[in-house]
Amino acid sequence: MSASTNHQLMIFLPQVPDLEGRLFCAPYTYAQLIATAQLSASQLQGHTLAFIDSDDALITAWAVLACTFSGINMVWAANGSDNAAQHASRGADIRLADLTLNNQTTLPTLSPDWSASKHVDLPTHCHDITLTLHTSGSSGHPKAITRQLSSIFAEVDAISTELTPTTAVQIGSVSVRHLYGLTFRVCYPLRHGMTIDQQLCRFPEDVIRALARYERVQCISSPTMLSALSRSQVLDTLDERIETITSAGGLLSDAVREKINARLSSPILDVYGSTETGVIAWRRHTDWRAFPKVEIHLNPQQRLVVRSPWCAETFTTADLAYETAHGWHLHGRADAVIKLADKRVSLVALNNDISADSFVDDVHCFVPQGHQHIAAWVALNTDGVQALCEHGRNALITKLRQRVSQTHDRVVIPRYWRFDLTLPRDAQGKLSQKIVEHRFNQPIRAPEWYEHQHQQQQQPYEITLHATIPLDLFYFNGHFDRFPIVPGVVQLHWALEHAQHYFTLPSSLLSVENLKYQEMLRPAAEICLSIAHDHARDKVSFVYHDRTSQQKYASGRLVFGIRT
Known part of the structure; x- marks a missing residue:
C-alpha cells in the first residue's frame, strides 16, 4: 500500500499552544521536534519505505513526523533482535534510528539532527502514510499488520x-x-x-x-x-x-x-x-465498555465481533464474552477452550482458580504437544517458595490439586507441574509457545549464571558469578523430597564446570582439598560462586556464598594435573 492523499496537518498534529516553549521531551520543545523532522524529511526524498528501529519514544516521534512530512511509509520489527530486524526490513530502503543503536541491517541510517532551527513554519498538509507493525509472535511467527x-x-x-x-x-x-x-x-x-x-x-x-x-x-x-x-x-x-x-x-x-x-x-x-x-x-x-464509534456484538459461538473506523473490516476475535447490564464481560479465549475426555475445559478458568491460591503469583496452564493431559507452569510468591522449602514439592502439588478439585472435574486437574519464581512473559504479557514447550520438556540441571566480576590483572585470576537456585532443579528429585537441598556433589560439579570454562587447566582433576559444606543450599537462594585460579600450583579454589548476607554454603580447592 503506497502513501496516499494529503491531509491537513491538524489530522496528525493540531496547533500546539506555545509551540516555541512547549516541552515535548527534555530538552527538546515541540518546535525543535518539528523542525528536526522537517529537515529529515528533505533528506528522505526519493525513498519509499523506512524501517523504524528504536525503543526510544522521542526517536520514534521524530521518525513518524519525518515520514509524514516526506510521504514515505514505515515498518517496525516485532522486537529489537537481529532476526526480527532483518525480517521486517525487507523491502525498506532506509533505516531511521539513533546512531547509538547497532545497525542489524544493511540499510543506510538516518538519525535526527537536533541542531535544526527552533523557529518553524508548520506545513499546511501532511501525507496519510501507512505503518506496518508486527505482532509479538508468541504463538508462532510475527504477523505483519498494515494501518493508515x-x-x-x-x-x-x-x-x-x-x-x-x-x-x-x-x-x-x-x-x-x-x-x-x-x-x-x-x-x-x-x-x-x-x-x-x-x-x-x-x-x-x-x-x-x-x-x-x-x-x-x-x-x-x-x-x-x-x-x-x-x-x-x-x-x-x-x-x-x-x-x-x-x-x-x-x-x-x-x-x-x-x-x-x-x-x-x-x-x-x-x-x-x-x-x-x-x-x-x-x-x-x-x-x-466500547470506545466511541466501536460496534461490538457476539457471533453464535459467543466470540466477540468488532467493527470500527480504524479496523479495515469486521473482525472476529478469539475472545469469548457475554453481555451485562453495564457492558461486556470477557471469559477466556476460544483457543483456550479445549476438549478432554469429551468435556469442554476453559484453561483461562483453570488459570484463574490456581492463581487465586495464596502461594501463587502467576500461572499458565496448557496441554503439552504429544500429551493428553494438562500441565501447569506456576510462579510462586514468597509464601509459596517458603512452603516449597519447608514441606517439599509433592506437598505443594497436593495443595494445588485439592484446590482445583473443588471447582473442576478430575480430568481437568493438571497432571504435570512446573514451578518458577517468575514466568518469562514479554512486554505484552504473553508467553512464547516455544519457551513454554522447552520449559516442559527440558529438565533444569543448573541455574542461569551471570558473570559479575572478572579479575585477570593479577594472580590468582578470579571470576565471580551470580545465580538464583531454580525451584525445579532436577537434582532435588529423590534428594530429601520433603526438604529440597542442592546435593554437595552437584555444587562440586558446577564449580568444576566453571573452572574448566574460564581457566586453562591440565586435563585431569586429581583431587579436591579442604572441601567444606557450611550451610544447606535451598531453592530460590540468591548466591555467588567465586572461583580463583592459582596458575603456579594448578589449583582452583571456590566458594559459594549468599549474595546478601555473605553466609558461606560451601568451599574447597580443585587440584588439576596430568594422570600418569
Whole structure:
C-alpha cells in the first residue's frame, strides 16, 4: 500500500499552544521536534519505505513526523533482535534510528539532527502514510499488520474520551515497536501537546525512578509490569505523583487490578484491543465498555465481533464474552477452550482458580504437544517458595490439586507441574509457545549464571558469578523430597564446570582439598560462586556464598594435573 492523499496537518498534529516553549521531551520543545523532522524529511526524498528501529519514544516521534512530512511509509520489527530486524526490513530502503543503536541491517541510517532551527513554519498538509507493525509472535511467527496513520490518530481521539490529556509527564513500560506503545506513547502525546519521558522502563526499578523524577505522571504500562509493581511498597509513597495508570497488551488479572487500585487514588484504565483491531473497549472496574464509534456484538459461538473506523473490516476475535447490564464481560479465549475426555475445559478458568491460591503469583496452564493431559507452569510468591522449602514439592502439588478439585472435574486437574519464581512473559504479557514447550520438556540441571566480576590483572585470576537456585532443579528429585537441598556433589560439579570454562587447566582433576559444606543450599537462594585460579600450583579454589548476607554454603580447592 503506497502513501496516499494529503491531509491537513491538524489530522496528525493540531496547533500546539506555545509551540516555541512547549516541552515535548527534555530538552527538546515541540518546535525543535518539528523542525528536526522537517529537515529529515528533505533528506528522505526519493525513498519509499523506512524501517523504524528504536525503543526510544522521542526517536520514534521524530521518525513518524519525518515520514509524514516526506510521504514515505514505515515498518517496525516485532522486537529489537537481529532476526526480527532483518525480517521486517525487507523491502525498506532506509533505516531511521539513533546512531547509538547497532545497525542489524544493511540499510543506510538516518538519525535526527537536533541542531535544526527552533523557529518553524508548520506545513499546511501532511501525507496519510501507512505503518506496518508486527505482532509479538508468541504463538508462532510475527504477523505483519498494515494501518493508515490517520486511523491511529482516530483511535487517539476515541481514547481521549477516557484518558484525559493533562500537563502530567507521560512515562511508559511498553515498547513503541508495537501498536499499543506507538499509539499511547507517541501519537497520543503528539496529538495533545503532552510532555514525555523518552526512555522505555524495562524493569520495576525503572518505573519507580521515573516516578520520582516528576511531580505528576501518566503511566502507560502492561499487566506484566503492574504485577511486579503490585508487590512493591514504593507505590504507597508515590501515590500522589501518579495521575493515572493505563494497562493494555494482555489480560490484567482481577487480583492485581484490585491490589493496585486499593493503593492509588485513581483506578487503572484497562484497555482491550489488538494489533489487528486497534482499541476496542475500556474498563476501570469489572465491565468492559466500547470506545466511541466501536460496534461490538457476539457471533453464535459467543466470540466477540468488532467493527470500527480504524479496523479495515469486521473482525472476529478469539475472545469469548457475554453481555451485562453495564457492558461486556470477557471469559477466556476460544483457543483456550479445549476438549478432554469429551468435556469442554476453559484453561483461562483453570488459570484463574490456581492463581487465586495464596502461594501463587502467576500461572499458565496448557496441554503439552504429544500429551493428553494438562500441565501447569506456576510462579510462586514468597509464601509459596517458603512452603516449597519447608514441606517439599509433592506437598505443594497436593495443595494445588485439592484446590482445583473443588471447582473442576478430575480430568481437568493438571497432571504435570512446573514451578518458577517468575514466568518469562514479554512486554505484552504473553508467553512464547516455544519457551513454554522447552520449559516442559527440558529438565533444569543448573541455574542461569551471570558473570559479575572478572579479575585477570593479577594472580590468582578470579571470576565471580551470580545465580538464583531454580525451584525445579532436577537434582532435588529423590534428594530429601520433603526438604529440597542442592546435593554437595552437584555444587562440586558446577564449580568444576566453571573452572574448566574460564581457566586453562591440565586435563585431569586429581583431587579436591579442604572441601567444606557450611550451610544447606535451598531453592530460590540468591548466591555467588567465586572461583580463583592459582596458575603456579594448578589449583582452583571456590566458594559459594549468599549474595546478601555473605553466609558461606560451601568451599574447597580443585587440584588439576596430568594422570600418569
